[in-house]
Amino acid sequence: MTRKVSAQTLSNTLGGTTASWDELSKAVNGHIFFRETKDYYYNAAVNNLRYMALLPQAIAVVSSEQEAAAAIQWCKTTKMPFRIKGGGHSYAGFSTCPELVISTSGLNGLSLDQQTGTVTAGAGVINYDLYDRLAMANRTITHGRCPTVGVAGFVMGGGIGFDMRRFGMACDLLTKVRVVTADGEVVEAPGQKYSDLFWALRGGAGGNFGLATSFDFKTIDVAGAQIRAFQRQYVTSDLGQMSGFVKLVLDSCQAMSEDFGSRISVRYLKPAPGITGENQFQVDMVGQWTGEPKELDALFAKFDKVLKPNVLIDFTGQYWAGQHLMEDDDAGYFYQERSTFIETAPSPSAITAALEVLQQRPDVHGTCDLRFFQTGGAINKVAPDATAFVHRNSQWLAVIGYYWQGRDQSNTAMIEAGHLWQDSFYSLILSEFKGEGAFQNFPDISLLDWQTAYYGKNLDRLKTIKQKYDPGKLFDFQQAIPPQA
Numbered sequence: 001m002t003r004k005v006s007a008q009t010l011s012n013t014l015g016g017t018t019a020s021w022d023e024l025s026k027a028v029n030g031h032i033f034f035r036e037t038k039d040y041y042y043n044a045a046v047n048n049l050r051y052m053a054l055l056p057q058a059i060a061v062v063s064s065e066q067e068a069a070a071a072i073q074w075c076k077t078t079k080m081p082f083r084i085k086g087g088g089h090s091y092a093g094f095s096t097c098p099e100l101v102i103s104t105s106g107l108n109g110l111s112l113d114q115q116t117g118t119v120t121a122g123a124g125v126i127n128y129d130l131y132d133r134l135a136m137a138n139r140t141i142t143h144g145r146c147p148t149v150g151v152a153g154f155v156m157g158g159g160i161g162f163d164m165r166r167f168g169m170a171c172d173l174l175t176k177v178r179v180v181t182a183d184g185e186v187v188e189a190p191g192q193k194y195s196d197l198f199w200a201l202r203g204g205a206g207g208n209f210g211l212a213t214s215f216d217f218k219t220i221d222v223a224g225a226q227i228r229a230f231q232r233q234y235v236t237s238d239l240g241q242m243s244g245f246v247k248l249v250l251d252s253c254q255a256m257s258e259d260f261g262s263r264i265s266v267r268y269l270k271p272a273p274g275i276t277g278e279n280q281f282q283v284d285m286v287g288q289w290t291g292e293p294k295e296l297d298a299l300f301a302k303f304d305k306v307l308k309p310n311v312l313i314d315f316t317g318q319y320w321a322g323q324h325l326m327e328d329d330d331a332g333y334f335y336q337e338r339s340t341f342i343e344t345a346p347s348p349s350a351i352t353a354a355l356e357v358l359q360q361r362p363d364v365h366g367t368c369d370l371r372f373f374q375t376g377g378a379i380n381k382v383a384p385d386a387t388a389f390v391h392r393n394s395q396w397l398a399v400i401g402y403y404w405q406g407r408d409q410s411n412t413a414m415i416e417a418g419h420l421w422q423d424s425f426y427s428l429i430l431s432e433f434k435g436e437g438a439f440q441n442f443p444d445i446s447l448l449d450w451q452t453a454y455y456g457k458n459l460d461r462l463k464t465i466k467q468k469y470d471p472g473k474l475f476d477f478q479q480a481i482p483p484q485a
Contacts, residue, residue, distance in 0.1 A: 034059075082097065262372075364404035
């Protein structure tokens, strides 16, 4: 049984009166945790370990819309800074802060209407639970591969996955959201009055316009559908050979139909200290295919003529069986990612320049890579201003990943040098790959003009909606959309 925190303890650590903390405790049925409380770290943990030092003094877990509304109203009355936490996977640590975190983990209801195919997910639902519910019904939505990512942040930032070229972004499948607004009112968008809010919640990123409590999605029937799930790796120590191979892979994948989805990671592998061996480039390609088998076989044959593959996954069968094989390891790491959208595969010279920078990767105990998520298809059939998700003219989402481990933390000079390497690499990608914008689902604290990068021409409308629903900026964080001046 959860030990309830005393109002005096919270008053001593965060300020405010004991009576006010008693009020919040009663509002959330005593589900307030602090550092000495059992299960505190379970509720406080975030995926990016860089931000574990920002863990809150207190966590309020809400389990109903009434509790969520009361918690928001309490924060507004007491002027207590807070953040909203679903799965805790914000790349930039926006789901934690030193004061109070409102966790939606108690809003974990899941239901599926067999007649309409609509799935309703509470804001505290994580992908793993959603996958299981959808698999039971042989239905799907555009979804990612990380099992512990929260549904709320995923969909409100857009939501990518291998099905996005067939079905669009996850936010394109959203049909209804229930939200606690800054005045503590629970509203349903779109409804009759909230079409503007619904527009903003589909790509305007989480934590900007209110505390979302549940989401309704249109689902797609995959009963009887066959899928080919694959993961293949190719290595070479030759820069020129790898440059040509990456160009071949990107061009060939881009030419595939919308039945093809892929993520391509290019890495430069160095032997661990004390281990002999040569440095090597590696391409790791993972994805799915739902078209004719011979077409995918022809694609792989083209690649295999150049480099010998290491086949990790080659599965043909039921949709969800394939999805579970491709689940990603989303254990906590220290990391930063920098992203941009590109309209087509880069030129040979641009790829060569990128691989030369990749060779200079920092010697951390983690992955440093150049990653390509394949976009296009159904994503680009939606107008850029139809939802708040503006990035509707790309074929690839390019990402520079910089990951390290706890044992690297003491070497601050190496960590900082790694950030400088990443920043220089990012500048090259923007220039040589002709990158535009950045992905709001992968928030980047190093972006200077993040508002335009995330939201482009939709920014002014988002500011107007922020002014309407949260003029006092109650829902605030480092990259929160500001109200229209």
